[in-house]
Amino acid sequence: MRSPLALVRDAQPDAAHNEGTYDTLEYLVGVNLARLRAERQLSLDALARASGVSRAMLAQVESARSVPSIKVLCKVAAALKVSVSAFLRRHAVNGFEHLPxxxxxxxxxxxxxxxxxxxxxxxxxxxxxxxxxxxxxxxxxxxxxxxxxxxxxxxxxxxxxxxxxxxxxxxxxxxxxxxxxxxxxxxxxxxxxxxxxxxxxxxxxxxxxxxxxxxxxxxxxxxxxxxxxxxxxx
The missing domain is CATH 2.60.120.10 (Jelly Rolls)
Known part of the structure; x- marks a missing residue:
């Protein structure tokens, strides 16, 4: 079974994610979802059970093949115990960022x-x-x-x-x-x-x-x- 971090590295299924397109919404949401899932040591199956979102949908989101609806993001965010905004950020991705x-x-x-x-x-x-x-x-x-x-x-x-x-x-x-x-x-x-x-x-x-x-x-x-x-x- 591939790890979520591997999915982060591979969240570029085709030429649609070549240089210059890494800021697309699909990529940003997919990378953040894979990272948050990895931090919590959850498999796709475990997250699917916790969120009520199908494993297939979660896999598509993580690989940047699909942009989920707000309803789907709310379910996944609740299961991961983060804000919906966490999927759209390049900073404060866990809901906060410490600035010493x-x-x-x-x-x-x-x-x-x-x-x-x-x-x-x-x-x-x-x-x-x-x-x-x-x-x-x-x-x-x-x-x-x-x-x-x-x-x-x-x-x-x-x-x-x-x-x-x-x-x-x-x-x-x-x-x-x-x-x-x-x-x-x-x-x-x-x-x-x-x-x-x-x-x-x-x-x-x-x-x-x-x-x-x-x-x-x-x-x-x-x-x-x-x-x-x-x-x-x-």
């Missing part, structure tokens, strides 16, 4: 007074971005304008923060939060005498590339902005 702080890359400004650490898997395109920001006392960080429809949600974990959007300013104390449209000129200033720690969630706009704000539109990018920082280890 000591291995997380940080974006640090040239003067070292501002840093941003991504709190989501590196290199993964995301509709939402989650960052931890650290801002030195009396430092002002000019924000990078994003496409229209992009929103930013900030919450202050430690210290104080002054957020400027156009000519309006809002002072935030520890625990305070603010939401604003990120296509506007904005900046973050730490008015206190201790480092400010802030968590930022950016909800990216679902707009075509033509909405990107051009650099010539008057957006100032200082040496301390997100686009001017260099990656450094945590």
């Amino acid at each position: 702080a000591e291995r997380a890359p940080r974006l640090v400004s040239a003067d070292g007074r501002y840093s941003a650490r991504a709190l989501y898997p590196d290199g993964q395109p995301a509709a939402a971005e989650f960052h931890e920001l650290r801002i030195a006392p009396l430092h002002t960080e000019v924000g990078v304008r994003r496409p229209p429809g992009t929103t930013v949600n900030l919450v202050v974990s430690e210290g104080t923060l002054e957020v400027s959007v156009h000519d309006r300013r809002q002072l935030l104390a520890t625990g305070d939060a603010i939401v604003f449209d990120a296509d506007q000129p904005h900046s973050l200033r730490n008015p206190g005498d201790t480092e400010a720690r802030v968590f930022r969630v950016t909800l990216n706009a679902e707009t075509p590339p033509r909405w990107d704000v051009p650099a010539a539109a008057g957006t100032a990018v200082s040496a301390g902005t997100d686009e001017a920082v260099a990656a450094q280890p945590a």
Whole structure:
């Protein structure tokens, strides 16, 4: 009997899975199903009995010959005790992914007074971005304008923060939060005498590339902005 891991390697039944097509839905679901089954040391027959999905169907899914319906995926997910999303991911495939702080890359400004650490898997395109920001006392960080429809949600974990959007300013104390449209000129200033720690969630706009704000539109990018920082280890 072939192992599930062998099925992962062989989940390319014909030329339909040659170079350039490994990101197809069939391949992604098949590889994840085979891996999850192998981790649980379940045979196809055992998984078929647990899920109520036929062995033949499971074999077709694992070999990337068939894309299962949502109903079938729900049955298999329940039997494997994972989310349906686990079959569609290239990360957090067991429903979670540990991101150790000591291995997380940080974006640090040239003067070292501002840093941003991504709190989501590196290199993964995301509709939402989650960052931890650290801002030195009396430092002002000019924000990078994003496409229209992009929103930013900030919450202050430690210290104080002054957020400027156009000519309006809002002072935030520890625990305070603010939401604003990120296509506007904005900046973050730490008015206190201790480092400010802030968590930022950016909800990216679902707009075509033509909405990107051009650099010539008057957006100032200082040496301390997100686009001017260099990656450094945590």
